[in-house]
Amino acid sequence: xxxxxxxxxxxxxxxxxxxxxxxxxxxxxxxxxxxxxxxxxxxxxxxxxxxxxxxxxxxxxxxxxxxxxxxxxxxxxxxxxxxxxxxxxxxxxxxxxxxxxxxxxxxxxxxxxxxxxxxxxxxxxxxxxxxxxxxxxxxxxxxxxxxxxxxxxxxxxxxxxxxxxxxxxxxxxxx
Amino acid sequence: xxxxxxxxxxxxxxxxxxxxxxxxxxxxxxxxxxxxxxxxxxxxxxxxxxxxxxxxxxxxxxxxxxxxxxxxxxxxxxxxxxxxxxxxxxxxxxxxxxxxxxxxxxxxxxxxxxxxxxxxxxxxxxxxxxxxxxxxxxxxxxxxxxxxxxxxxxxxxxxxxxxxxxxxxxxxxxxxxxxxxxxxxxxxxxxxxxxxxxxxxxxxxxxxxxxxxxxxxxxxxxxxxxxxxxxxxxxxxxxxxxxxxxxxxxxxxxxxxxxxxxxxxxxxxxxxxxxxxxxxxxxxxxxxxxxxxxxxxxxxxxxxxxxxxxxxxxxxxxxxxxxxxxxxxxxxxxxxxxxxxxxxxxxxxxxxxxxxxxxxxxxxxxxxxxxxxxxxxxxxxxxxxxxxxxxxxxxxxxxxxxxxxxxxxxxxxxxxxxxxxxxxxxxxxxxxxxxxxxxxxxxxxxxxxxxxxxxxxxxxxxxxxxxxxxxxxxxxxxxxxxxxxxxxxxxxxxxxxxxxxxxxxxxxxxxxxxxxxxxxxxxxxxxxxxxxxxxxxxxxxxxxxxxxxxxxxxxxxxxxxxxxxxxxxxxxxxxxxxxxxxxxxxxxxxxxxxxxxxxxxxxxxxxxxxxxxxxxxxxxxxxxxxxxxxxxxxxxxxxxxxxxxxxxxxxxxxxxxxxxxxxxxxxxxxxxxxxxxxxxxxxxxxxxxxxxxxxxxxxxxxxxxxxxxxxxxxxxxxxxxxxxxxxxxxxxxxxxxxx
Numbered sequence: 001x002x003x004x005x006x007x008x009x010x011x012x013x014x015x016x017x018x019x020x021x022x023x024x025x026x027x028x029x030x031x032x033x034x035x036x037x038x039x040x041x042x043x044x045x046x047x048x049x050x051x052x053x054x055x056x057x058x059x060x061x062x063x064x065x066x067x068x069x070x071x072x073x074x075x076x077x078x079x080x081x082x083x084x085x086x087x088x089x090x091x092x093x094x095x096x097x098x099x100x101x102x103x104x105x106x107x108x109x110x111x112x113x114x115x116x117x118x119x120x121x122x123x124x125x126x127x128x129x130x131x132x133x134x135x136x137x138x139x140x141x142x143x144x145x146x147x148x149x150x151x152x153x154x155x156x157x158x159x160x161x162x163x164x165x166x167x168x169x170x171x172x173x174x175x
Numbered sequence: 176x177x178x179x180x181x182x183x184x185x186x187x188x189x190x191x192x193x194x195x196x197x198x199x200x201x202x203x204x205x206x207x208x209x210x211x212x213x214x215x216x217x218x219x220x221x222x223x224x225x226x227x228x229x230x231x232x233x234x235x236x237x238x239x240x241x242x243x244x245x246x247x248x249x250x251x252x253x254x255x256x257x258x259x260x261x262x263x264x265x266x267x268x269x270x271x272x273x274x275x276x277x278x279x280x281x282x283x284x285x286x287x288x289x290x291x292x293x294x295x296x297x298x299x300x301x302x303x304x305x306x307x308x309x310x311x312x313x314x315x316x317x318x319x320x321x322x323x324x325x326x327x328x329x330x331x332x333x334x335x336x337x338x339x340x341x342x343x344x345x346x347x348x349x350x351x352x353x354x355x356x357x358x359x360x361x362x363x364x365x366x367x368x369x370x371x372x373x374x375x376x377x378x379x380x381x382x383x384x385x386x387x388x389x390x391x392x393x394x395x396x397x398x399x400x401x402x403x404x405x406x407x408x409x410x411x412x413x414x415x416x417x418x419x420x421x422x423x424x425x426x427x428x429x430x431x432x433x434x435x436x437x438x439x440x441x442x443x444x445x446x447x448x449x450x451x452x453x454x455x456x457x458x459x460x461x462x463x464x465x466x467x468x469x470x471x472x473x474x475x476x477x478x479x480x481x482x483x484x485x486x487x488x489x490x491x492x493x494x495x496x497x498x499x500x501x502x503x504x505x506x507x508x509x510x511x512x513x514x515x516x517x518x519x520x521x522x523x524x525x526x527x528x529x530x531x532x533x534x535x536x537x538x539x540x541x542x543x544x545x546x547x548x549x550x551x552x553x554x555x556x557x558x559x560x561x562x563x564x565x566x567x568x569x570x571x572x573x574x575x576x577x578x579x580x581x582x583x584x585x586x587x588x589x590x591x592x593x594x595x596x597x598x599x600x601x602x603x604x605x606x607x608x609x610x611x612x613x614x615x616x617x618x619x620x621x622x623x624x625x626x627x628x629x630x631x632x633x634x635x636x637x638x639x640x641x642x643x644x645x646x647x648x649x650x651x652x653x654x655x656x657x658x659x660x661x662x663x664x665x666x667x668x669x670x671x672x673x674x675x676x677x678x679x680x681x682x683x684x685x686x687x688x689x690x691x692x693x694x695x696x697x698x699x700x701x702x703x704x705x706x707x708x709x710x711x712x713x714x715x716x717x718x719x720x721x722x723x724x725x726x727x728x729x730x731x732x733x734x735x736x737x738x739x740x741x742x743x744x745x746x747x748x749x750x751x752x753x754x755x756x757x758x759x760x761x762x763x764x765x766x767x768x769x770x771x772x773x774x775x776x777x778x779x780x781x782x783x784x785x786x787x788x789x790x791x792x793x794x795x796x797x798x799x800x801x802x803x804x805x806x807x808x809x810x811x812x813x814x815x816x817x818x819x820x821x822x823x824x825x826x827x828x829x830x831x832x833x834x835x836x837x838x839x840x841x842x843x844x845x846x847x848x849x850x851x852x853x854x855x856x857x858x859x860x861x862x863x864x865x866x867x868x869x870x871x872x873x874x875x876x877x878x879x880x881x882x883x884x885x886x887x888x889x890x891x892x893x894x895x896x897x898x899x900x901x902x903x904x905x906x907x908x909x910x911x912x913x914x
Contacts, residue, residue: 017235017236017237017293017296037290037292039292039296040292044291044292047203048290048291051205052196053196053199053200053202053203054195054196054197055196056200056364056365056414057202057366057444058364058365058366058447058845059366059447059844059845060446060447061447061844061845061846063447063844063845063846064364064447064845066364093196094194094195094196095195095196095197097195098195103191103194103195107194107195108194110190110193110194111186111187111190111191111194112186114186114187114809114810114812114813116190116193116194116643117415117643117644117645117810117813117814117817118363118364118365118412118413118414118415118416118642118643119189119192119193119194119198119412119414119643120200120363120364120365120414120415120643121364121414122193122194123194123196126194142854144853145853145854145856146853146854148853148854149852149853149854150852151853152364152845152850152852153364153820153853154362154363154364154415154417154850155415155643155813155817156816156817156818156819156820156821156851156856157813157816157817158816158820158851158852158853158856159816159856159858159859160813160816161853162853
C-alpha cells in the first residue's frame with residue numbers, strides 16, 4: 001500500500017512530545033519566565049506567548065526578514081532561532097525602541113520618508129536598519145542596498161527605506 | 176484662510192502605529208482559550224482521497240480535533256452560498272466538501288491543537304491515501320482545447336472594428352508574434368490569517384485578512400447559514416494583499432468551521448508555502464498581429480489572448496481591451512479564450528489584465544516602431560488617441576502627452592541612439608526603452624458616515640480597507656479639508672463590517688469611490704450644522720442656504736462674510752450636548768457615462784546587460800503619471816514606486832514554476848520565488864503631471880494603485896532589446912534567454 005503523509009514524504013516514526021521547561025527571556029529590558037517546549041522559536045515565543053506581535057511572521061523560514069529583531073544589538077531572523085537558546089541575551093523588538101514615549105530616530109525617519117505602505121515588514125526593516133548601523137559595514141549606497149536585501153518589502157518602499165538607512169548612517173558617523 | 180489638506184504631502188496617520196508595532200493585523204488579536212489550526216494540503220493534483228487517517232494526530236495530548244471531509248458537518252453545498260463579491264462564473268471551491276481533489280495543495284484537513292507548534296507537528300501525522308488520476312497542468316499542451324467562456328468575469332472582449340484580418344494582410348509592415356508569461360503569485364508579506372470567535376448566542380466575531388470585510392461577512396453568513404447581523408468581521412490593518420484578499424480564502428472558512436464545532440476561538444494562519452495554494456496571476460499567451468503603413472500609422476491590430484483557469488471557475492481578466500484604449504487604429508479584432516487546468520482558480524493580482532495585456536502590446540508597438548524606423552516615442556505619438564474606441568467615448572481627461580514630454584526630458588530620451596547595441600559601457604550593454612499604459616478610473620457606489628462630537632472631533636467611517644494604499648490618511652485629509660477642521664481633530668475608521676457599505680478595496684477605485692462618499696457626507700454634516708444653527712435662531716445664519724456657508728479653521732461662516740465666523744463648538748453647543756451625525760451613499764454622476772476615464776503612465780527604463788553573463792540590471796527608471804488630482808503626493812509617490820518595483824519583478828524575476836510531472840507549483844517559497852529586493856531597485860523618478868478632471872468624480876482623483884505597474888515591464892523588455900538586439904517575448908527575462 002502506498003501510504004503517504006500530507007507532504008508526500010515517507011512515513012515518520014513519532015517521537016514523544018517534547019517537555020516544556022522554564023525559559024527566561026530578556027525582552028526590551030524586562031525578564032520574562034515562560035513555559036516553553038524546545039521547538040518554540042524566538043518569533044513564536046514573542047508573538048504567541050508574550051503577545052508582542054510587533055515582530056512579524058512572513059515566511060517562518062528566514063527568507064523574508066519580517067521577523068528581524070536585535071539580539072545583543074545584532075540583527076537576526078527570530079524565526080530561525082529557538083527560544084531556549086537565547087536565555088541571558090538582550091532581545092530588542094520594535095516595541096522596545098521608543099524611549100519615554102519618544103520614537104527612535106529610525107522609527108521617526110520611517111514616518112517622515114514614508115518608508116512603508118502596509119507596514120507589515122516595517123518592524124523588521126526598522127530593526128534591520130539599526131542593526132546595519134551597529135555593524136558599521138555599510139560604506140556606500142550599494143552597500144546599504146546589498147545589506148538591506150534580507151528584508152523584503154512587497155509594497156516596494158525600498159527607495160525610501162534606503163533614504164532612512166543613509167540618514168541613520170550619517171547620524172552615526174557624523175558624515 | 177482655509178487649510179487645504181488635499182494636494183499636499185502628509186505623513187500617514189497610521190504611521191505611528193506601524194513603526195511601533197502596535198498596528199494589529201488579523202493573526203494578532205487574542206481571545207481567551209484561543210486554539211490554533213494548521214491546514215493539511217493535498218499532495219496530488221487530481222483524484223480522490225481514498226482514506227485519511229487522523230488517529231495518530233488525535234492521539235497526541237493537546238490535539239483537539241482534525242477536521243476532514245469525513246467529519247465536516249453537512250453545511251450547504253449550493254454554489255451560490257459560496258460565491259463572493261469577486262467570484263468568477265462557475266462553481267466555487269468548497270473546503271472539505273468531498274473526497275475529490277481538484278488541484279495540488281488543496282486543503283484537505285485542519286488540525287486544531289492547544290498550541291501552534293503542536294498543531295503543526297500533528298499535521299505531519301495525518302496519513303492520506305490517494306487514488307490518483309492523471310492531471311492536466313501543462314498550459315501549452317492544452318492551448319488547443321481553449322474555449323470561449325459562456326460568461327466573462329470582467330468586461331467581455333470588445334466587438335471587432337473594421338476588418339482587422341484584411342487590413343493586416345494588406346499592410347506593408349507586418350508583425351505577428353506570441354507573447355507569454357507564466358503564473359505569478361501575490362505574496363504579500365503578511366500571510367493570510369483568520370481568527371474566529373464563537374459566542375454563546377451563536378454569533379461570530381472574526382478577524383480576517385481581507386480587502387473588504389463585508390465580503391467575508393456575506394460569505395460566512397451564506398456558507399454557514401448564520402444571519403449577517405450575527406457575523407462581525409474586523410480587518411483594521413492588512414499586511415499587503417495586491418488582490419490576494421479580494422476573495423475570502425480557505426483559512427477563513429476553516430477557522431469558522433472549527434470555532435463553531437469546538438466552541439472555542441480558533442486561529443488559522445497559512446504558511447508561506449500555502450500562500451501558493453489559492454490563486455495567482457494566470458499563465459497567459461497572447462498572439463498579436465499588427466499591421467502598419469511605412470510611415471508608421473497603425474492599420475490593423477489583432478490581439479488574441481489565452482489565459483489559464485481552473486476546472487471549476489471561468490477566470491478571465493481585461494487583457495485585450497488595450498488596443499482600443501491606448502491607440503488609434505481602425506481595424507481591431509480581439510478575443511480572450513480560457514485554458515482549463517487542474518489548478519486553483521487564478522485571482523486578480525495588481526493591475527489584472529493591464530499588466531498582462533500592456534506587456535504584450537507595448538513590446539509589439541516597440542517592434543513595429545523599429546520596423547517603421549521610427550523612434551518608439553514618436554511612433555506612439557503618431558498613433559495617439561483621445562477616444563476610447565472600445566466605448567466610442569472621449570476620455571474625461573488625458574494628459575499622456577505631458578507624461579511623454581516630462582518623462583522623456585527627465586530621462587534624457589532625446590540622446591538615445593536608435594540602433595540596438597549602440598550604447599556600451601565596458602562589458603555592459605546599455606539599453607533605453609519606454610512604454611505607456613492606462614488603467615480605468617472607476618467610481619463605485621460607496622457609503623460613509625460622519626459623527627461630529629460635542630467637543631468638535633470628527634469621525635468618518637466606511638467599511639473599506641487600507642492595504643497599505645493610504646486609505647486612512649487620504650480619507651482623513653479629505654474630511655479635514657471639507658469640514659475645515661484641523662487634521663488632528665479628524666479620524667477615519669475602516670475594516671469593520673458594521674460600518675457603512677463599501678465596495679471591495681481594489682481596482683484603484685477606493686479614493687474615487689470612498690473618497691467621494693467622505694466628501695459628500697461632510698457636506699451633509701455641514702447642512703446639519705446649518706439646520707441646528709437655524710433651529711436655534713442663530714442670527715448670522717437665519718436666512719442662509721447650505722451653498723452660502725463655508726467652513727474653515729473649526730469655524731462656520733457665510734461665504735460672503737468670513738469676518739463674522741462662528742466656532743463650530745458654539746453651534747454644536749446648541750445641539751444639547753449631542754453629537755451631530757450624517758450618512759450618505761455616493762453614486763457616480765450620470766455625466767460620467769458620456770465619457771471614458773483612465774489614468775495614464777509613461778515609463779522610461781535604462782538597463783545594463785552583461786555581455787558575457789546575460790545578467791540584466793535596471794539602472795534607471797522614470798515613471799510619469801497622469802492620475803488626476805493627487806490627494807497626497809507623498810503616499811502617491813510611494814504607490815507609484817511600489818508599482819515600479821512590481822514591474823521590475825514582473826519583467827525579470829517573478830515566475831511560479833509548474834512542475835507538470837507533479838502538477839504542483841514547485842518553487843513555493845520566498846527563496847525560490849524571486850521577489851525584487853533592495854539591491855534590485857534603481858534610482859527611480861516619479862513625476863505626476865498636472866491633470867484636471869471634473870467628470871471622473873467629485874474629487875478629480877483617478878486612483879494610483881495599479882497605473883504604476885502596467886508600463887514598467889514592457890519598458891524594461893524594450894530596453895533589453897535596445898541593449899542586446901534580442902527581442903524577448905516571454906517574462907520573466909532571465910539570463911539564459913540572453914546568452
